[in-house]
Amino acid sequence: MYKIVLMRHGESTWNLDNRFTGWTDVDLTAKGAAEAKNAGKVLKDAGFTFDLAYTSVLKRAIRTLWLTMDEMDMMWLPVINDWRLNERHYGALQGLDKGETAAKYGDEQVLVWRRSYDTPPPPLEENDERASFNDPRYARLPKSAIPLTECLKDTVERVMPAWDEDIAPAIRAGRQILISAHGNSLRALIKMLDGISDADIVGLNIPNGQPLVYELDADLKPIRHYYLGDQVAIAAATAAVAAQGKAR
Numbered sequence: 729m730y731k732i733v734l735m736r737h738g739e740s741t742w743n744l745d746n747r748f749t750g751w752t753d754v755d756l757t758a759k760g761a762a763e764a765k766n767a768g769k770v771l772k773d774a775g776f777t778f779d780l781a782y783t784s785v786l787k788r789a790i791r792t793l794w795l796t797m798d799e800m801d802m803m804w805l806p807v808i809n810d811w812r813l814n815e816r817h818y819g820a821l822q823g824l825d826k827g828e829t830a831a832k833y834g835d836e837q838v839l840v841w842r843r844s845y846d847t848p849p850p851p852l853e854e855n856d857e858r859a860s861f862n863d864p865r866y867a868r869l870p871k872s873a874i875p876l877t878e879c880l881k882d883t884v885e886r887v888m889p890a891w892d893e894d895i896a897p898a899i900r901a902g903r904q905i906l907i908s909a910h911g912n913s914l915r916a917l918i919k920m921l922d923g924i925s926d927a928d929i930v931g932l933n934i935p936n937g938q939p940l941v942y943e944l945d946a947d948l949k950p951i952r953h954y955y956l957g958d959q960v961a962i963a964a965a966t967a968a969v970a971a972q973g974k975a976r
């Protein structure tokens with residue numbers, strides 16, 4: 729049996745502001761940093777250890793990983809930064825307030841943009857200053873790989889090659905892996921791992937900074953999964969994520 733740990737970054741400044749974030753490179757809040765350290769403590773107390781970590785090229789996930797590793801006294805851990813683990817690109821919604829957007833377009837429309845499998849948010853214009861074409865971290869990618877918006881299906885299509893080409897072979901080679909990523913890139917991975925239908929994925933929300941353990945069989949099929957830590961607090965945090973897209 730293999731075991732991997734998935735973790736969404738701690739609270740970011742735009743989580744706190746309730747803004748659509750996507751590829752915007754915002755940092756953690758003090759609460760988010762505390763969540764990341766607490767994740768390290770919870771993992772250490774549960775006896776977890778790692779010898780390889782994967783994260784995105786966005787600082788909220790990277791810093792979460794650093795803080796978790798520091799708490800475990802494992803700053804030496806090799807880290808692979810892979811853009812394919814980035815948050816789902818939120819298109820022209822990036823920077824907008826989720827509640828205000830729901831007040832303007834309706835809760836149902838915002839739920840479709842946030843959680844549907846194949847309906848992307850409106851795209852950025854190519855010349856929008858929020859587009860990532862000139863960002864040096866993506867300089868080696870073909871322009872066609874840099875999105876102007878993404879639905880979850882698009883995110884699945886970039887996360888899966890990262891899994892198939894890099895992460896899955898490392899797991900099979902016996903590496904003990906922690907993945908620090910984002911709500912929707914983890915939803916993409918979990919949809920694939922658990923075979924969740926396009927309809928049911930709408931109901932899946934991931935809380936900030938909580939280690940999610942997946943036990944996998946020899947074919948890397950999930951045997952079971954569970955969050956480490958305070959289950960009541962985790963359930964409340966998960967429900968709060970679901971409610972973020974409602975008009976208040």
Ligand SMILES: O=C(O)[C@@H](CO)OP(=O)(O)O
Nearest residue numbers: 747748749750815842911
């Ligand atoms: O804004 C985002 O990029 C994501 C994650 O914070 O939000 P949501 O949960 O609305 O998909």
